[in-house]
Amino acid sequence: MSYSLRGQLVRSLLLVVTPLWLLGSVLLALHARHEVNELYDGQQQIFARQLYSTLPMLAQQPAGSDPKAEKTDHQAVAVWNPQGQRLLVDSEGLELPYHAGVTGFHLLQHDDEDWRVYYLSGPAGSVAVAQENSERLEAISGLLLTQSMVWLLLLPFALGAVWWAVFRALQPLADLCRTLLQRQPDDPTPLAHPLPSELAPLLDSLNGLIDRVAGTLQRERQFTASAAHELRSPLAALRVQAELLTLLDDANARNAAAGKVMQGVDRASHLVDQLLALSRLEQQQTLPSQPLDWAQLAEQACQQVAEYSTVRGSHIRHQVSGGPLPAGEALLLSLLLRNLLDNAVRYSPPGAEVLLEISPQLIRVSDNGPGIAAEHLPHIGQRFYRPPGQSQSGSGLGLSIVRRIAELHGLQLSWHNRPEGGLSVELRPH
Known part of the structure; x- marks a missing residue:
């Protein structure tokens, strides 16, 4: 379910600002009441002192007279002499x-109205100045109403300013989206769009993703082109052999041609299996981990290659004294060992000795074959690369699969010619 980040930010700001505005209004009302009460109390005190100063003159009036002051709305005054006479x-x-x-x-x-009265007494008599509380409440309400009207008038502008500020703050994201829409899928150039520091991790993650996607697309193009090239040869040979089957009358010749067809099918099947295995490995970034029994893995790998080694007359030995990894993906590591052993048996002369060594420091597969010419060593492990002059069939993907499995397990792959003859392939922890 999608939602607007801009709307969410505006709502969040309003949810924060509204309680603060209410709290500010309450504090303003309390402060206004205090100030108004202080102002009116001061006026009452001043008026009372002025009336008190007139007491000597009022006391000289004839007894029994009850002079009336001018009527004032919401206020009342009264003056008494020391004997309590008004x-x-x-x-x-x-x-x-x-x-x-x-x-x-x-x-x-008085008359259902609350009055606040200030009394001032002295030797000359007493003075009372009263005021209705409603007068004060009216003044306070006027102040609050004025403030509220100002806020209401400014509210649309404040909301517009908040919306504009949020829009401006999110503009880099919109620019980044437009930049991404205009990019080609295989463009590996990192994004250099200016973004706020809070969005820098997002930009770094996007650049990492762009690099991985571009690399994946490039590898897939190379993979597809190489796979098409490698499959073309066995398929063409299969077609030729199949056409020969339709032309040959001799049973022995047909059997020989059928055998070559089967060999071509086996080669193509092996190539497809290797391609599928490598394709799956290329997509994986992390692996499930489980405790490893290296002795069992070595035994299984040797058994899987035993039939072919018997045909070749080769002898496989293994020595296990622990392992470089306590945990990993057993099936993939078994495939790694099998490919190493298969390569050693396949490209060594008949009757060769192959040794598999597994220890906490390394995994090594060595043979006593002719090794590889120095000029070809740097290219070993590249997809579909096979040194010239090979009489054995193969896809050139075995070491590529070994390299990828090694990378997923944090192992480093290397190989070199042995001084005593043969090739040694080694895997060591990083």
Whole structure:
């Protein structure tokens, strides 16, 4: 199931920003309430001190008079002399209770409204200045509403900016996709596209994949071309022998031609088996691992080549004292040993001695044949390469298969002519 990375990033940002915005709004509301209360409390205190300063003049008014202050919305004032007689009051202040000798803020309720009252008392009398809490809440709401309107107006621009920033940040990926779409499958050139450091591992992995794919395609082309060339000769020979069968009347001649047909079929079958084995090995990067019994592997490989060695009159011996690997893929290692022994028997003269040695340091197969000319040694192991002058049939793939199995198991393949005569093929751990 596919999804948009850009949309996922935007959603993630919104999921993070929204709670932070809500938390910021709550903190803003608390701070606004504190500031508004502080402002209005200061105004009430200043007004109370101003009224208190007028007490001497108000005390000189005739007794029994009850002067009224000008009515103000949401506020109330009241002034008393030391005896508790009201000297000044507005319509709202009629309900304010008298508290002699009290200075400070009090809360009271009047007509289902909450009032915050500041009392200031002294030798000259007492003053009360009250204000409805709704007035303060209205001021706080106005501040929050203004802030909210600003945020709402900026929200589309903020979302657009976030979307643009995410789009800009992901643009290198889009450019990389276009570059990949324009590349040829067999182009081994590494990508050098500028990417953020966070995407550098992705670019390195892509370059590694490109190199492996290009190498695989190149090997497959070479493999296909070589396989077609190698198969052409036995198939052509088979056709010639088959045509001879239709022309020969002599039974012995027909039998001889049929024998050559069978040999050609065997050669082609062997070549196809080797090609399939090498093709499977080329595709493998890792192998299952299991404990290895090197003595058993050596015995099995010798038995598999025993029939052919008997025909050739060759003698195979093996010496096992451990092994270079404690674990590996037993079937492939058995194939490796069999190919080495088969090559040693096939390209040695009849009656040759072949020795298989396995120890913790190396695997060695040596024979007492003629060896290989020095000018041909560097080419041994190349696909389909067979030194000139060979009388034995073969595909030239045996050592290629051995080399690939060795690479998969971390073994290094080498060969050299022995001073006493013959060829020695060795495998050592890296």
